[in-house]
Amino acid sequence: MKRGFVAAAAAAVAAAGLAACGSSAAPGAGSSTSSKISCTYSGIQNALYKKGQLTVATDEPAYAPWFENNNPANGKGYESAVAYAVAKQLGFKPSQVHWAYEPFNDSYAPGPKKFDFDINEISYTPQRATAVTFSNSYYNVTQALVVMKNSPIVSKHTPAELKTYIYGDQLGTTSLQFINSEIQPDSTPKIYQSLNVVASALQTHQIQAFVTDTPTAQYMAADQIPGAQMVGQFPSADEHYGLLFTKGNTLVGCVNKAITTLTADGTLSALQKQYLGIYQDVPTIKP
Amino acid sequence: MNSEDVAGDPPVSYGTGSLSTGAQIAGSFGSTGRGPRLLSGGGRRAVVVSTASTLVVLAALVLIFWLAPGSAAVRHTFFDPADMWQSFIGDPKKGYYSVGAAIWLNIRMFLAAEVLILALALAIALVRMSTSPVMFPFRVLAMVYVDFFRGVPLLLVVFAIGLGVPALRLPFVSAQSAAIYGVAALVLSYSAYVSEVYRAGLNSVHRSQVAAARSLGLSNGTALRYVILPQAVRNIVPPLLNDFISLQKDTALVAVLGAIEANEAAQIYSATVFNFSSFTVAAILFLILTIPLARFTDRLIERDRRRRLAGVGP
Numbered sequence: 001m002k003r004g005f006v007a008a009a010a011a012a013v014a015a016a017g018l019a020a021c022g023s024s025a026a027p028g029a030g031s032s033t034s035s036k037i038s039c040t041y042s043g044i045q046n047a048l049y050k051k052g053q054l055t056v057a058t059d060e061p062a063y064a065p066w067f068e069n070n071n072p073a074n075g076k077g078y079e080s081a082v083a084y085a086v087a088k089q090l091g092f093k094p095s096q097v098h099w100a101y102e103p104f105n106d107s108y109a110p111g112p113k114k115f116d117f118d119i120n121e122i123s124y125t126p127q128r129a130t131a132v133t134f135s136n137s138y139y140n141v142t143q144a145l146v147v148m149k150n151s152p153i154v155s156k157h158t159p160a161e162l163k164t165y166i167y168g169d170q171l172g173t174t175s176l177q178f179i180n181s182e183i184q185p186d187s188t189p190k191i192y193q194s195l196n197v198v199a200s201a202l203q204t205h206q207i208q209a210f211v212t213d214t215p216t217a218q219y220m221a222a223d224q225i226p227g228a229q230m231v232g233q234f235p236s237a238d239e240h241y242g243l244l245f246t247k248g249n250t251l252v253g254c255v256n257k258a259i260t261t262l263t264a265d266g267t268l269s270a271l272q273k274q275y276l277g278i279y280q281d282v283p284t285i286k287p
Numbered sequence: 288m289n290s291e292d293v294a295g296d297p298p299v300s301y302g303t304g305s306l307s308t309g310a311q312i313a314g315s316f317g318s319t320g321r322g323p324r325l326l327s328g329g330g331r332r333a334v335v336v337s338t339a340s341t342l343v344v345l346a347a348l349v350l351i352f353w354l355a356p357g358s359a360a361v362r363h364t365f366f367d368p369a370d371m372w373q374s375f376i377g378d379p380k381k382g383y384y385s386v387g388a389a390i391w392l393n394i395r396m397f398l399a400a401e402v403l404i405l406a407l408a409l410a411i412a413l414v415r416m417s418t419s420p421v422m423f424p425f426r427v428l429a430m431v432y433v434d435f436f437r438g439v440p441l442l443l444v445v446f447a448i449g450l451g452v453p454a455l456r457l458p459f460v461s462a463q464s465a466a467i468y469g470v471a472a473l474v475l476s477y478s479a480y481v482s483e484v485y486r487a488g489l490n491s492v493h494r495s496q497v498a499a500a501r502s503l504g505l506s507n508g509t510a511l512r513y514v515i516l517p518q519a520v521r522n523i524v525p526p527l528l529n530d531f532i533s534l535q536k537d538t539a540l541v542a543v544l545g546a547i548e549a550n551e552a553a554q555i556y557s558a559t560v561f562n563f564s565s566f567t568v569a570a571i572l573f574l575i576l577t578i579p580l581a582r583f584t585d586r587l588i589e590r591d592r593r594r595r596l597a598g599v600g601p
Contacts, residue, residue: 105557105558109364110360111357111360127559127560128560131364131562132561168545171551171555172382172558173558174382176382176555177380177381180380180382188547190546191555192544193543197543201450205456206453
């Protein structure tokens with residue numbers, strides 16, 4: 001836990017630095033308001049999508065363990081709880097938090113958004129940060145391998161053996177990037193529109209394995225795909241999830257302050273223990 | 288030639304007196320079998336005016352695009368040259384694939400599907416047009432087939448074949464690549480449409496042609512092969528090509544099965560780096576594929592029309 005916390009802090013500092021570079025070079029978008037706003041409840045009103053409420057977006061359906069029962073507004077599940085914790089830091093009551101639906105593939109389109117921030121397991125990358133603004137890390141990600149229980153991969157997963165399997169994954173994810181850059185399989189991975197289709201491809205034996213973040217992997221293997229198993233997680237590659245803002249949104253500074261507070265007072269690690277706790281004791285395998 | 292002058296036309300000789308604009312062309316339309324020409328034959332002044340008008344319209348559009356408040360963001364997101372080039376060449380280590388290489392899969396899927404569709408659709412059309420009582424159950428089957436596959440969204444067929452057939456776990460059949468299942472789905476769906484085009488073509492050949500062929504002693508099959516089909520097919524070449532242009536684009540639907548074709552590669556790039564320029568690249572590649580076919584279709588239609596109006600028999 002301690003190590004995780006240090007890494008989180010380091011990542012947060014790095015992300016803050018990059019975000020600062022990004023916003024100073026931002027072309028036009030949202031430049032009419034000053035880039036520094038006072039982080040009080042009244043001070044942030046002009047930076048909000050709708051005054052008097054915090055509009056938070058996520059995709060539909062919203063998956064466990066990030067959300068529960070596909071209902072972001074119940075405050076349960078890690079990302080829902082984080083959203084309400086951030087809202088509290090900014091001075092909002094839970095009833096002032098409104099949820100909007102934003103498909104992942106639309107979230108990075110240019111132009112005004114229908115939300116203040118999007119919380120949808122979106123990994124920060126420097127290239128992505130040229131199109132949108134990310135908050136600091138609210139979760140440090142590791143990738144994990146999911147296979148069927150009767151697959152040889154369960155026992156044979158040395159780096160050399162891992163190259164010989166057929167992989168599949170959701171398009172545009174850092175997990176897919178991980179397969180190509182770290183595992184480097186002999187045959188090109190198959191690419192699907194959503195993790196649901198990836199799951200059915202695994203069940204119908206069109207692929208032998210897929211990679212996704214550890215909590216999602218554990219959840220899918222345990223509850224979603226009959227006969228599936230998570231083999232283990234890969235060593236951390238310094239990847240983290242950030243809240244997604246429209247490029248140049250001024251609210252991000254205050255949200256980063258809130259995340260820093262929540263990290264320092266142990267709220268984030270407590271929420272991780274509560275919602276992702278069963279996923280944190282996982283064997284590590286090498287890519 | 289029509290004697291009335293077009294209003295405002297300066298009294299200048301254009302060398303060939305018959306070349307002019309507006310009313311005069313309308314007057315000559317039909318006698319030569321040529322329609323009013325849009326770009327040629329309008330005289331020098333018309334060319335100048337049309338060029339200027341085109342430039343003004345284009346400039347206005349570009350200006351609106353350039354001066355829009357979000358123009359810089361849109362240009363960066365959709366038309367960034369660096370992103371377009373990156374997505375064109377691809378880099379799997381960074382999580383995305385070459386859109387340029389992926390279009391080759393579209394081309395192969397399209398060519399394979401086209402051949403199969405032409406054959407299957409003809410068979411269906413012939414079954415539906417058959418008159419023999421023995422063929423009755425097949426006629427009903429063909430009709431149900433056409434109704435079903437024309438009515439069901441293509442995407443559903445792609446999913447049903449691409450995810451359902453492998454789940455059956457049959458030897459060989461269930462072990463094919465996504466592209467194969469995609470082609471199968473395209474063939475099933477498009478054959479239904481194209482069989483109707485064939486049927487229209489076969490119906491367009493007058494019954495007397497069959498009667499004439501039969502009276503010459505040709506068998507039913509021979510008459511069909513040498514007399515009816517050639518005339519029917521010539522009539523339907525333009526609608527057939529139209530369907531195939533549409534088919535070229537619909538190969539993109541196979542992406543949902545995990546085959547990395549151009550659209551899929553573009554979406555992977557876009558979701559990886561949060562930039563849509565890859566879709567612009569895919570669009571350009573699709574245009575390069577479809578525009579020649581569209582122009583070829585135009586030429587065929589024009590040639591056919593000229594022949595008929597000139598009275599050269601079918």
